Amino acid sequence: MMTQPILDIIATATFSLGLFGAVLCCLQTRDVWPFRALAAVLLASCATTLGDVPWPIANPDSAIRFDIFAAVIWLIGLMAAAPLFWGYVRVITSVTPRLPPRIWVHALLPTIALILGAAVLFMPQHARLGLFTDTHPLPTGWPLAVGMAGEMLVLLAIVQWGAYVVAIIRRLHHYRKRLRSYVASVEHNELKWIGTIIVIYSAYWGVGAIDVAADVTPLTATVPAWIDAVFGLGLLVILLLFGLRQRPSLAPGAATLPDSATKYEKSALTPAMADRITRKLRAAMGDDKLHRDPNLSLWSLARHIGASPNYISQTLNENIGDSFFDFVNSYRISDAQALLRDTDQTVLEITYDVGFNSRSSFYTAFKKVTRQTPTAYRGSVSAPT
Template sequence: MTDTFLTMAYAIAAGSIGFALAIALTRGGQRGDRSLYFCLALIALLAHVLGQLVIVTGAYRYAPHLVGADLVFKMVLGPAVYFFARALMSTDKPRFGGFDWLVLLGPVLVLVATLPFASLSAEQKLALADPATRNPDHFRIALYTCTASLVIFLAFTGCYLVAALRLQVRHRRRMLEEFANVERKSLDWLRTILLVFAGAWTFFAIKQVLWVTGTSIPAFNIALAFTETLAIAAFAYLGVHQPELPSERNTKDRASTADASARRPILTEQRMSRTAAKLVGALEADKLYADSDLSLRKLSDITGVTKNHISETLSQHLGVNFFDFVNSHRADEAKRLLSETELNTLEVAFEVGFNSRSTFNAAFKKHVGAPPSQYRAEVRSAGPRDLENALH
């Protein structure tokens, strides 16, 4: 029964990967490096899934040499995910070179580690499946191969996952400095899936350790398989449907804006004060905050203030990024609408410029101190002034 559930889980995962690969390989309009690395990540995941299916379905009895064949291929997973993330977040196509060639290290190490096991004959490998027929020396080779390849995989892939997560953190920070809405721009979905993958592979390592000690927990194995399947399906779906990210600035602007909060001010305090007043005036007078597509570039074009000066004023004078600056004004207008109109929460969110209820709720709670529904209920029972005093 356990093998049946495991087969179902990994078959679903394989189907999800195959469907995503078909779409990625046939659609147009995507930058070549992004499609390439996404497909490589899918192929590495497919190798892992097929490797598990060879075991749980009993297919190894008919093709013993397929056992362990996935170990080298899935070493590409970590680097492929990292390069896919880098390509998504880069305006220009990054050059492949330098330390990027370390991608070959993992597969080479695993290939060397698996050579002793690969040299066993089909009959010798089949004999390992039955304790009564296995050769102790051959079994030690199998244990060594599993342990060495697992350690290399976890260390190698872990390094690339950490690097990808750091890329996403920096990218999200840039998006918050540049846009008032960051859904589908900040790549938060990628961070979540990378963390799920990291957790799943940690538990996969625990599963392998239990196997080495002769212990198997069916419920644990099934839960792990379905967790992997959900993460793989989510990665395949979201990766296929990830839109091209907007390019709002050149490399020089990007570096200047990213360093605005860390460097010493270029503008005088008086100049930043005047700039801040101009920005606030533009937001309030023209209700620019209600534009769901408002960006740093758009505000710069409207006000005539350069993007670098806006970023420096926000970070050095007001102590906020562009995202929080705009959303604080949206929250103020949302407070008025919640207390004076009968618009529901979602309608209020759209009216003030948010694209989703979840983003509105999070931003409103951050800037006001209570969720929108709670604010509306309390303001109508206590009055706006009493509620403001209670919240602050």
């Protein structure tokens, strides 16, 4: 069980790291949108930990006023955290960063929290003390209504986070599917760390739900303070480690690619042109070995064969029946099979020789095609008959 000094150290570290990360993001001159969006997320994290930091306030009256102020900031940060994180995910998975549609929906609960916070700060002192301390009676009239609305908003925060988790998961699924339409190696761009954030924050959300349930129901279950503190610090560390290195992964040209085959209906691509592109694509892989380039993209392939990226995408989908990712990897796997069968190269050497960026992605792709691991395949083709 953690002592209060350790909890104070964790809270101070969380607040300081969040503030430092936000300032660092604001100083960036490249990829401004993603860094500004990340800075907003980090500031929301700071807002939720402001009241846990052991600020050196000696005057009791000043300490009470600060605690009330920190509680107001906590509520605003709590309601803003999920929409801001959703906005950050949207920015780094978009071709052209822009504000999401119907932004008022995402801003609604944070705005209500801001209004309630302003009402608390402007209500009479005795009313504030009645809402936030046990030394004064509960206020009546509109101050009581503000307090009840704040309690309801905390309950809504639980529902809000669940809704945003679903939205983020759907966004990542669409993004990863689109990513395979133009890049042949996705392991460095799949944003798996966002999935880790979702898992940890969901556990963090569960802890908060238990705390809220204990406050508004007869339940006696309580969550140790150190769990909340460790979750908060862990989330912030992951955000800083990966967020500060993350760049938008979708190339600007991805904006011109159709999202579905139905959008090819107005295309000027003729069957003869598609057949010619198909031959060029197969020659680029079979003769020129372009699949061995780990950074191969739809646009570099388009430059190589002298065809429009849109036409290549349409040809792959309609004539060949593969995504760009699957088409390139089919040649990589075929190449790897020959090397496993005819050479003594190690699996790791073959992994990089045929164009994969990691052994794990090679194993996954190889097993998907052959139903065997590379080692098992080598053993089967070299076994005596």
